[in-house]
Amino acid sequence: MSTESFLVFLGIGIVAGGAYLLGRYRSSQAQHGPRPSNTGSSQDETPDEPGLTDGESTETGDVLEDFSDSVSWLPDAIAILDHDLNLIWGNSMAETWFGFSTSEHAHSHFGELVKSEEIKQFISGKGYPESLECASPNHPDLILRLRFLQYKNRQYLLMARDITQVKALESIRRDFIANASHELRTPVSILYGYLEMMSEKKRSGISSEWKQAIKHMHKQTVRIKQIIEDMSMLSRLENPDTPNPPETLDMVELIESVSSNAKALSGKRSHSINTKVNSRYDLLGNRSEIESLLSNLVSNAIHYTPAEGKITIKWDVKSSVGTLSIADTGIGIEKQEIPRITERFYRVDSTRSRNTGGTGLGLAIVHHIVNRNDAKLRIKSIPGKGSVFSAVFPSSRIQPNDRSTDLLFG
Ligand SMILES: Nc1ncnc2c1ncn2[C@@H]1O[C@H](COP(=O)(O)OP(=O)(O)OP(=O)(O)O)[C@@H](O)[C@H]1O
Ligand SMILES: [Mg+2]
Numbered sequence: 254m255s256t257e258s259f260l261v262f263l264g265i266g267i268v269a270g271g272a273y274l275l276g277r278y279r280s281s282q283a284q285h286g287p288r289p290s291n292t293g294s295s296q297d298e299t300p301d302e303p304g305l306t307d308g309e310s311t312e313t314g315d316v317l318e319d320f321s322d323s324v325s326w327l328p329d330a331i332a333i334l335d336h337d338l339n340l341i342w343g344n345s346m347a348e349t350w351f352g353f354s355t356s357e358h359a360h361s362h363f364g365e366l367v368k369s370e371e372i373k374q375f376i377s378g379k380g381y382p383e384s385l386e387c388a389s390p391n392h393p394d395l396i397l398r399l400r401f402l403q404y405k406n407r408q409y410l411l412m413a414r415d416i417t418q419v420k421a422l423e424s425i426r427r428d429f430i431a432n433a434s435h436e437l438r439t440p441v442s443i444l445y446g447y448l449e450m451m452s453e454k455k456r457s458g459i460s461s462e463w464k465q466a467i468k469h470m471h472k473q474t475v476r477i478k479q480i481i482e483d484m485s486m487l488s489r490l491e492n493p494d495t496p497n498p499p500e501t502l503d504m505v506e507l508i509e510s511v512s513s514n515a516k517a518l519s520g521k522r523s524h525s526i527n528t529k530v531n532s533r534y535d536l537l538g539n540r541s542e543i544e545s546l547l548s549n550l551v552s553n554a555i556h557y558t559p560a561e562g563k564i565t566i567k568w569d570v571k572s573s574v575g576t577l578s579i580a581d582t583g584i585g586i587e588k589q590e591i592p593r594i595t596e597r598f599y600r601v602d603s604t605r606s607r608n609t610g611g612t613g614l615g616l617a618i619v620h621h622i623v624n625r626n627d628a629k630l631r632i633k634s635i636p637g638k639g640s641v642f643s644a645v646f647p648s649s650r651i652q653p654n655d656r657s658t659d660l661l662f663g
Contacts, residue, residue, distance in 0.1 A: 284461050314619070323325060330397070330413035336374055338363050338409065339564035348415060352391035363411075376401055376411065377622075385572070386416065396420045405620040427488050434485040441481060445474040486545070487597070490621035497539040501652060504568040505532045511547045512566060522560040529567040535652045536575060542622045543577075549615040550642045556611065558583030558639070573648035578629075578641055585636040595620040595630070619644075626650065 324331055334340060340363050343355050353366040364373045369390040389395040397413040404410060448471040451459065459467065460658035465530045489495045508528050515526045535544065547566070558581040565580045581645075586594065590601050598613040623630045623644050634640035 273453070276309060286528045306495075313532070314593070315382055315529075328415070330411075334363050334409040334411060336407050336409075340366060341382070341408070347411070347413070350389040350391055350395065351416075351648060370401065376409070377427040377631075386420075389413075391584045427491055428646050430484055431488040437477075438485075439542060439605070441474060441477050445471070445478055448474055456659055459570060480612050480614070482610060483618060486618055487614060487621065488541075490618065499537040499626070499650070500537045500540050502538055502540060502543060504536055505530050506567060507544070507547070508566050511544070511551055514548065515564065515566075516552045519555050522555070524558060524561065525554060525563045527563065527565045529565065529569070532656065534568075534570040534575060534655060535654050536577070536646060537650045537652055538626045538646070542626060546619050546644060547577070547579070548623045549619050553615060553642075554581035554583065554640075555579065555581050561637075573651060575646035575651045576643050577646070578643035580639065580641040582639040585640055586632070586634040587636055587640055588634075591632050591634065594632070 260400070261268045276556075278417060302349040304332075313337060324344050327344060327346065330350050332343035332347040332351065339360050340353065340355065340358055342359070343351070343353065348354055350371075351367050355636055363376060365400055367373065367386065367390050371385065371387045375385045375387075383400075385399045385401075387397060387399065389397050396416070397417055398416045400412045402412070406476050422524065449455070451467045452464070452471045509595045510641065512526050512528050515524070519526065551566065558564060562582040564582075567576070567578045567579075567580070569576050569578075593599050594601065595616045597617045599616075600611060600613040619642075620630060624642075626646070627650055628646045631645060632640065632644045633643075
């Protein structure tokens with residue numbers, strides 16, 4: 254776990270603990286009202302939610318008022334909701350960003366207080382399991398990251414953090430990469446064109462010494478062109494505004510075309526390329542993205558598998574889950590490297606990868622495509638035996654068809 258995640262969890266733990274006590278205290282006050290000091294009314298207590306005794310109530314009340322004062326000035330928003338999602342308490346940031354007032358709106362349903370469908374869905378648990386990034390309902394220029402936690406089965410803690418600046422920086426970085434790769438494309442294409450012309454075999458007037466240098470420069474411009482293409486593709490994929498409408502993809506057709514490209518790429522290395530396709534199901538995915546995913550994984554399989562090795566491209570659907578996988582009998586990847594290989598520019602063995610022309614951006618592209626098409630990437634590998642890269646798609650992305658009753662071809 255990273256230090257940042259640890260601190261976030263620690264913070265959530267402390268706030269949740271304090272908030273739980275505060276919530277209990279507030280609801281205990283709401284249920285019972287201020288108790289006369291000499292009653293000690295233990296008959297009010299329910300077995301699963303014991304009330305506070307008088308001494309405890311006063312002492313806990315003081316501690317919690319202090320806690321409430323401190324928490325109210327945190328730069329993050331915190332709101333406590335009861336099990337019916339009614340507001341119990343919110344700090345001043347929560348009041349500002351969500352547009353309510355604890356004193357006026359305590360016990361009102363949070364979904365009615367907050368005019369945002371996304372937030373309503375989020376707190377009712379529909380669709381967003383972990384966190385939600387959205388505009389502040391009361392200050393639409395602010396972007397918030399929301400977390401929603403249930404604790405003690407009785408109450409909920411809604412936390413929000415202002416991530417407007419983080420998002421602005423992300424967008425500056427994305428624009429910079431997109432603009433830089435766009436600007437580099439033309440000059441590099443011109444260099445590439447001239448070097449291509451000069452490296453033609455029949456061209457005379459160039460000494461053999463220079464021929465070698467030109468060949469080398471030509472090879473490097475091909476590499477730079479590829480890096481530029483990959484970087485601009487990555488910035489497009491990273492941009493949430495880039496559309497990627499799903500289409501119905503006939504997997505038989507798609508995998509056949511990938512397989513014939515793979516044979517061409519393998520060339521004299523004569524890999525055995527096999528396909529296994531469950532043709533009764535189509536995939537709902539963005540065509541150009543899924544094609545790029547397949548071509549990246551297949552080209553890796555070819556690059557990292559010795560000549561005459563076996564590569565299998567497979568599409569299967571079981572229990573409503575679709576799996577698109579590329580298996581090879583290549584060099585494999587050490588277990589400790591697997592979590593890092595989808596990082597940009599990460600190569601297990603940069604010398605070998607450079608020899609194959611690799612830049613280390615292919616799997617970063619795959620990672621983004623998988624996320625953008627609601628899938629999960631699974632990687633299994635045994636060094637010296639081979640690897641399997643699978644994109645696992647949920648049922649919402651699978652569509653039965655009536656084109657064929659064939660199960661498999663290969
Ligand atoms: N099928 C595979 N078998 C073994 N190692 C692999 C396989 N696929 C990827 N790798 C390792 O993961 C690294 C990252 O792969 P990635 O596709 O991102 O970059 P690359 O292939 O080096 O370059 P490119 O950007 O041209 O694809 C590779 O350098 C390689 O070390
Ligand atoms: Mg690659």
